[in-house]
Every structure is written in C-alpha cells, then in structure tokens.
Amino acid sequence: MKSVAIFLFSMLIGLCGAALAQTYPTKPIRVIVPFPAGESIDATARLILQPWMAALGQQMVIDNRGGAGGTIGTELTAKAPPDGYTISYGNLGPLSIGPNLYQKLGYDLFKDLAPVSQATSLPFVLFGSMTLPVNTAQELVAYAKARPGQLNFGSTGVGSGLHLMGELFKLTAGVNMVHVPFKGVAQAVPEIMAGRLQLAFNTIPAFLPHVKAGRLKAFVISAPKRSPLLPDVPACTEVGLPGLDASAWHAVVAPAGTSKEIVRKLHQTLAATLALPEVRSQLAAVGAEPVASSPEEFAKFMRAESQKWARVIKAGGVKVE
DSSP, rough: HHHHHHHHHHHHHHHHHHHHHOOOOSSOOOOOOOOOOHHEEEEEEEHHHHHHHHHHHHOEEEEOOGGGHHHHHHHHHHSOOSSSSSEEEEEEEIIIOOOOOOSOOSSSSSEEEEEEEEEEOOOOEEEEEETOOSSHHHHHHHHHHTTTTTTTTEEESTTTTHHHHHHHHHHHHTOOOEEESSSSSHOOOOOOOOSSOEEEEHHHHHHHHHTOOOOTEEEESSSSSTTBBBBBOOBBGGGOOGGGOOOEEEEEEETTTTTTTHHHHHHHHHHHHHHHHHHHHHHTTTEEEEEOOOOOHHHHHHHHHHHHHHHHHHHOOOOOO
C-alpha cells in the first residue's frame, strides 16, 4: 500500500507540474542581466527578448545587476524563488570563469542554478597593432616564441574573458606574453592603434571597423570555422591552434528547483525565437550564432567550460584581489 501511495503522489506531482507549465507564465518575468546596461550582452539580450516575449505570451523585464564579473547578478538569480519568474541571461563570466576565480562566491554553479539553454556563441578574434612586423598567426607565434616576455596583450581587466583568452593563447601556442589590463575596450583602442599595446582578443564587432579601415590586424578567430564578417581571417584549426577554440557564449539559467516543465517551456520558446529568420539575421550582424541547446546539453557544456577555464586560470596563475 505504501508503494502505491508513493506512486499516486508522484503522479499527482507530475500532473500539477504539467498543469503549471500549461498556464505559465501568468505574470511578467524578471530577466537579470548581470552586467550594466549598454554592454554587448545587454544589447543581445534585448534583441532576443522582444520576440521571446511574443512566444511566451508574457512581458519580460530586464534587470541590469552588474558587478564582480557578473557574479553579483547571478547570485541574485540563484537565491530567487524557483517559480520561473526570475531567470538570468548571462555569459561565460559568471557561469564558468567566476566560480573558478573568486574564492568567496554566493552561489554554487552546479547546485544553485538550473540550466535552461545556451542561447548564442560569439567567437573571439586575436587583433594586433599595425606596428607588428608579422601578418599571419603562424608568423606571430614564431615571433613571440623568439621574444619571450617582450610582447604584451590587453584586456578589460584581470580575470575577464578577454584576459583569459590571452592566457589560453599563451598556453595553446606555447608563448610568454605580458598582460596589460584596462578599464574597458575604449581605453585599450588608442593604445593598440599607437602600438604601445600589441595584441588584444575581443569579439568581432568591437574592432571590425578598425580592421576594415586598415588600422588593426586580425590574426585568427577562436572557432573551428571562419566568420562571414571576417572571411579572410583563418579559423584556429587552420593555423594549428585547435586548443584556442572558445567563445563569449550567452546562456539562460534559472534558480535550482525550478520545475522541469517550466524549464522545458522556457527552452522551447527560446529555441523557437532563435530559429526566427529575423533574429538569426540580427545576431549574424553582430557575429553571434544561435545555439538553443537543450537544458541537458547546456548542463554538460557548462561543466566542460568550467573545467577548461579552471585549467587556464591555474596555468596562468590568475588571481583577483
């Protein structure tokens, strides 16, 4: 009798969950973007949310909560009620790098968050000053190896994704370069133009106008295929650097304990949104590729990313104050 009661109770829970998913959402959904308004991830989130709202049939309100590499806003998500009405549109910073970088973090990546889907993938490009006497990735690696510690690369701060891409390049190419942190991309651009800064990783839109104008060089893209925005720049696999494959991916997570039915509905409507031709076109214009992975696929990907960046952080001796 006890086993029958347990079975009936589980059936009741399942039916309640299914009924909840059918009516969800019945009120606006708070979407925490753990970075300040105006940053590229904020712009991409707003681009996706407009048609996503139509698919869900409910308003979605962005709440920008920047700070500590995105971990402050992500902690707010982790501690929110798991009812589907608070989710986060984050990126690799708080969802793979931060947990391996900050000793005191207010959330456990794998215990406190429910993966919904990887939304997009944005590859990085290694850009260089026009003063560098090399023009290909292979020439750059040889040049750097012959001058250990003499080349520098910039980023938007210690422990940022752009910093760790530089560390990944050092590790993959077997070169030694000096890291120069800046407060933001705007501060780094004049330095690399002047040749005082020699190299920097970034996503394509940030430096694309400068490459097209002949003010910067582009050596390699951190993806297994070329980008239509920079068709002449080789993929990392073409230049013997397959280990450089990495991206500034964006993803959606919910608080742990959110029902599977709600997570599934969020994923299905997001996937439908990312399949829209107009959304794909807008994403392509900023160098992003829609992914729409399942919750299970994204959970596996997030764990692999966490392990990868943990290795890079350890190898580079990266520490934040």
